[in-house]
Amino acid sequence: MGFTEKQEAMVKDSWENMKQNIPQLSLRFFSLILEIAPAAKNMFSFLKDSDEIPQNNPKLKAHAVKVFKMTCESAVQLREKGEVVVGETTLKYLGSVHLQKGVIDPHFEVVKEALLRTVKEAMGEKWSEEMKEAWGEAYDQLAAAIKAEMHVEA
Ligand code: HEM
């Protein structure tokens, strides 16, 4: 399936809308990840020594925003080039970070679900099945690129 201009616009527009409220968005996204997979809690440094999600952790915020931004960029590339192109260095770095943190394939579905639910809640009335498809596809392709770099170097 090719990624259409309409799909790209849908992802970009919703992100433009959502980024007006980064603090709430990043917390909601992170909370949903833990709600879907409580065991993931131990992987994140933001939570190592507490049971409560820190309300104002700059690292949590920055990482959460990056996931959204990268998914959005992935949508643009899918439309322009038909594939996701992330800088080699970035991909290798993200691959190694996630490998080292113990992230495995099923976790990517958890983050996908949390991401889609965050967009859904943020968009309210404007949410649609098409929007879900567009974000889902952009995320899947990005996740595949990261997963491909999650191997132990020989
Ligand atoms: C860290 C993006 C999927 C768990 C990060 C960082 C980014 C990122 C940008 C920060 C790296 C750094 O600067 O140190 C993404 C993207 C994903 C994805 C774009 C999917 C497309 C996942 C999944 C999990 C996960 C599926 C598992 C639940 C983590 C953990 C860290 C991390 C545990 C380290 C956070 C810390 O303690 O500092 N991710 N991630 N990520 N990610 Fe992901």
Ligand code: ISQ
């Ligand atoms: C890192 N990787 C994936 C998802 C995230 C959500 C919130 C904070 C950090 C993250």
